Every structure is written in C-alpha cells, then in structure tokens.
Amino acid sequence: MIRLLIVDDQRLVRAGLRMLCESTEDIDVVGEGANGAEAIRLAAEMSPDVILMDLRMPGLDGIEATRHILGSSSAPKVLVLTTFDDDDHLYPALAAGAAGFLVKDTEPAALLDAIRRVADGELPFSPFLLRRLVNRAVEEGRAVERTENVELSPREIEVLGLVSEGLGNQEIADCLHLGVSTVKTHVANLMAKTECNNRVRLAVWAYRRG
Structure with missing residues (x-):
C-alpha cells in the first residue's frame, strides 16, 4: 500500500485528488495539507511514501517545502502536480529534489500511474516536459x-x-x-x-x- 500525502491550497482540488486516489486498492491517502508549512509538519507526522505537491501556495511554497522535506533522513518521494509548467517552476522543483513533475490537466489514470512509478523509484514526467528537459x-x-x-x-x-x-x-x-x-x-x-x-x-x- 502506498501512503500518500496530498498538498494543495485549493480544498476542491484536494477533495478531487483524494476521491481519485482512494478509488484504488493500492493508494492510501494519509493526510492533506494546504501549504508548505503543513506539508513539512504532516510529512514528519504521517511518514508518507509519496507527497503529491502543488508549487504555488500561500506562505511557504511547494519548492521550499520540498527542499526542506527531502533534506531529512528517510524522506518520502515528492511528485509535483501543478498548473504551471514553465521553466521558472520546473527546474527549481527538480533542483529541490522532486522525483517527478506533472501538470494538472494530466489524465487521472496517468496521475495514478505516476504515483505508483514514483513509489517504485521511477521519475515520471509529462512527455513534453521530458522532451524539454x-x-x-x-x-x-x-x-x-x-x-x-x-x-x-x-x-x-x-x-x-x-x-x-x-x-x-x-x-x-x-x-x-x-x-x-x-x-x-x-x-x-x-x-x-x-x-x-x-x-x-x-x-x-x-x-x-x-
């Protein structure tokens, strides 16, 4: 079972992601956060395998939260899911240690597959983002x-x-x-x-x- 933490500042987005992920038999949503500070706290408390991380959030953003979380021992994998696919978001997220990067218009099945791939040690990217990289x-x-x-x-x-x-x-x-x-x-x-x-x-x- 993959323990997943969802971090996004929009409540409806979190609810939709939770519903999607909990429709599977191998993904367990262990918590939700609305900003980077909550992501850091919940990552320490919940010990997720994968964090589905938004980037633009109030207060501490997803990039800084990712950098902080991945600086600890036994850190989870971070899969970025964002509206913004420009270089100003892509490269800083990768530099912070994100294990994959998807945009929010990704097909639901592709998102679930990406979560599984990150948990398995792969590096999923939207195909056009991979080509850019x-x-x-x-x-x-x-x-x-x-x-x-x-x-x-x-x-x-x-x-x-x-x-x-x-x-x-x-x-x-x-x-x-x-x-x-x-x-x-x-x-x-x-x-x-x-x-x-x-x-x-x-x-x-x-x-x-x-």
Missing part, C-alpha cells in the same frame, strides 16, 4: 561523453528508446511483452553502462547517441 540538457552539454561508445544489446536499445519516450517499467513491459522485473534489470544495466543515475539522464544520453 532533454533538449535543455543537450544544449547545456549535460551528457556523459566518456560513455558515448558503449555497446548495447538489441533489447537494451529497445528499452532505452521507450525510456526516452517517458514510458514506465510496466508500459515498457507491455510494449515488449516482457516481465516488469526483466525491464527493471535492463534499465539498471543501461544506467550502469552509461553511468546515468536516472531516467532523464538516460534520455539525454540516448538523444546524443542518436
């Missing part, structure tokens, strides 16, 4: 150049292509008719071979390699 990283030269000549198996190349499209492990498994554990092994091997420590960096590496 990749493009900016390539432009700024944030790539692992010493691993450009790594040899990959045909299956690893297939998995890498799907990772670069923003697909999660279950989606990749479905596409390639593999078990999820097999996909996780391929992703782990790709990270080891390319020296990329997360899926966004893998996407950047794949883009540069062509």
